[in-house]
Amino acid sequence: xxxxxxxxxxxxxxxxxxxxxxxxxxxxxxxxxxxxxxxxxxxxxxxxxxxxxxxxxxxxxxxxxxxxxxxxxxxxxxxxxxxxxxxxxxxxxxxxxxxxxxxxxxxxxxxxxxxxxxxxxxxxxxxxxxxxxxxxxxxxxxxxxxxxxxxxxxxxxx
Numbered sequence: 001x002x003x004x005x006x007x008x009x010x011x012x013x014x015x016x017x018x019x020x021x022x023x024x025x026x027x028x029x030x031x032x033x034x035x036x037x038x039x040x041x042x043x044x045x046x047x048x049x050x051x052x053x054x055x056x057x058x059x060x061x062x063x064x065x066x067x068x069x070x071x072x073x074x075x076x077x078x079x080x081x082x083x084x085x086x087x088x089x090x091x092x093x094x095x096x097x098x099x100x101x102x103x104x105x106x107x108x109x110x111x112x113x114x115x116x117x118x119x120x121x122x123x124x125x126x127x128x129x130x131x132x133x134x135x136x137x138x139x140x141x142x143x144x145x146x147x148x149x150x151x152x153x154x155x156x157x158x
Contacts (some may be wrong), residue, residue: 003075003109004068005116010057013064020046026099028078038127053079056096063124064092065117067100067109078117078140080129088128093121093130 013019023046027039039045056062056079067076078098085092099114121129 001104001107001109002070003104003112004072005113006066008066009121010054010062010064013066013077014050015054016066016074019050019077022074022077022101023049025076025101026097029099032083056081060083065113065120067104068114069104075104076113078113080120080121082124082126085128090127091125092128092130093117093124093126096131098131101130124144 014024024042027035027045028063030036030039038048045057053064054061057064059081061082062080063080063082065078065080068075069075076099078094078095080095083092083094084090084116097115098117104110112146118129
């Protein structure tokens with residue numbers, strides 16, 4: 001189960017016919033009711049997300065990382081934005097979204113995906129990388145092995 005990991009442009013990302021499915025699979029992992037509710041209208045949700053990423057893509061500081069399988073089908077993606085973090089006096093990579101289809105999270109694929117993101121962010125000037133995950137999940141446990149806990153992020157739906 002080999003994967004290919006690479007950075008691409010927003011326009012290149014849009015060419016993947018599996019993009020809608022990956023976005024919906026990702027939204028189905030959330031524990032935030034607002035996102036779940038918006039995701040109920042899958043077609044509209046995908047359209048809104050792609051518009052938002054299109055707006056983000058106007059900045060050189062937005063990076064799109066894709067993961068494909070042996071048939072060049074999209075099985076994962078990451079979008080991160082470079083930001084200057086004043087308290088660290090350094091550029092940081094803030095991972096907005098990261099997702100790898102469940103069946104591809106084996107044989108070191110998830111680790112290779114993360115390693116690629118870290119190396120790519122470092123190449124783009126990042127000194128720190130931030131990510132969040134739903135609490136008490138496999139993803140949360142996996143990230144705790146790769147990241148140093150620095151902050152708890154709390155969400156209150158308004």
